Amino acid sequence: MQHWKRITETANACFVRGELIDAREHYLQALAWAQVLFERWADVDEAVAACVISHHNLADLHLQLHQPEESAEYLCAIHERLLRAAQDPRLRPTLREAALRHAGKTYAELLGFTRQHGEYPRTHRLLCGAADIDVAPAVTQSDHLPYGVH
Secondary structure (H helix, E strand, C coil), rough: CCHHHHHHHHHHHHHCCCCHHHHHHHHHHHHHHHHHHHHCCHHHHHHHHHHHHHHHHHHHHHCCCCHHHHHHHHHHHHHHHHHHCCCCCCCCCCHHHHHHHHHHHHHHHHHHHHHHHHHHHHHHHHHHHHHHHHHCCCCCCCCCCCCCCC
């Protein structure tokens, strides 16, 4: 977790300085680290939060680059990942539960994104599909994700 935090802090510093290409490289490294360790972290909430933060940081960065469709892709990717993880019987029950809890945050982010930036093909498919099959998680609280840029 400490390595992921250091990479993310470096990326955040680059983002704040306007060094968006360098920030993107670090955010991509943080995302890769979070994905590789997703099922291996002892603290399941930290594991899920690291994946969510990494995706959301990349989404924020692409908005700064005036690439909202790319932002939508990152937001959809993490929401879909959490929904799949929540239903994956090979994962530990605690990880599945954490994925479902955090899916409320990713769902809220997707809704907020579409209100502000409009729908894109993937957001439409994901949100309309969620409404059709009633898998949209309840948003009960706003999770504090300290390593996000937003």
